[in-house]
Amino acid sequence: MRFQYVLSEITTGLRRNLTMTIALVIVVAISIAMLGAGLLIRSQAETTKGYWYDRIEISVFMCNEYSTGAGCADGAVTDAQRDTIRQTLESHPEVDEVFYENQEQAFERFSEQFDDSDIGGIITPDQLPESFRVALQDPEQYDGVVSAVSGLPGVQEVTDQRQLLEPLFRTLDGFQLVAFAITIIQIVAAVLLIGNTIRLAAFNRRRETGIMRLVGASNFYIQLPFILEAAIAGLLGSVLGIIALFVGVELIVGRFIAPNLQFTSWVDSADVWAATPWLLVAGVLFSMLASFVTLRRYLRV
């Protein structure tokens, strides 16, 4: 009896407020899609950082015979100097691995990169610097390594790729922040709209709820249909929002961004699947909470 009653109350309630219910579902859907997009941007930023961090290395370029600069006063790097540099790097606690690249290897890489252009024909191996490529244990900690080898004789230049990528990371952080802010605003709007819809529903049914109060129905029993109504609208909205997210990721990232911009790995539907349970819970919970708070104000004992 109870169950049947609650169920019929919910369906009549949702039907009577059809336009408001639709508005509610749409707003929840948009909010959840935004929230999901925020989460995806976040995980995209993480993926991108991880992708690049794995590849970040410090390059220690050594002098060749054409080099100028303080460390290269003696001409090309000598074997002794090279060994000192290698030992300094290998004994440094932050260093994970050290690879040596001689002039021939540098030339091969260079030729590969500039295969199509004319530069490849002009450059000869002896014009390129030999170098150590240093992988770090923690990509954030590059300062120590850089300063340890910078001043050594035979070192022409130390470059740190992280410095080059810093603007990218800052942009990603900015994206994350903007997405987060928009999500918060959306959620506030959604909560207010849910509150208003439920208030309207409560107003429409004030006759019933008035009688219920009078004959001694418990608050829980009076509020339950409204809260479940909000929960159902929240669930519907969340599902729609998640579908929109799948479609968006597939169309925008899968078909457009990922094939064209291959400098990092991109989010895909697996990431949406991972976010789905959280988004569902968030949608339903926020809706129920908003209606509960509203009812406490407008459906007093």
Add this chain to the structure above:
Amino acid sequence: MILFDNVSKLYPTQNQAALESLTLEIEKGEFVFLVGPSGSGKSTFLRLTLREDKPTAGRIRVAGKDLHRLSNWKVPHLRRRIGTVFQDFRLLPNKTVFENIAFALQVIGKPRRQINRDVPAVLELVGLDGKEDRLPDQLSGGEQQRVAVARAFVNRPLILLADEPTGNLDPATSVGIMKLLDRINRTGTTVVMATHDQSIVDQMRKRVIELEHGKLVRDQSRGVYGYTR
């Protein structure tokens, strides 16, 4: 059954107190008329009894419960022991007579078996057997008020509060409702009825409590309306 001890009620927006130091006791099984002009505090008395409002000062006991100490979540249990009838019936227009009465039992979680047993019994008591499938707008005013009384009484409350139950009815129909309330009173239910209906009060010869400007001005057993406009 109902005890008001030095109760005052001030509404924030009004200068004058709705009730002022009201002290009175209504025993179990009594039939009491509450009379007085509009704004004399009758409705406030009923609202306080139902714990729809809390008094500004003083103590109220209803059905053995100290309302001051009654926590919010126990209020519904208090109201299950009080039936209430209004001038405007307050029936649900889209539910049949049976459903309107059953609604009162459903929402306090009574099982279907009990509803199917109690609703026909109370319909017979109020003289509406055979009309359980009618909608409220297919009934006369008197019949609608009988449905409202049936709904108030179906849970066998200790107290029945009636706020001008005959206010919308013609005199002949009113007499029918009064007979019904009297019958309910004879089952041991305490009945408190706020009214402006002079002839009814004079005919019934029950206890009369008269309020004016929130104060008790008369408490008379077997009284008359005694108030001329």
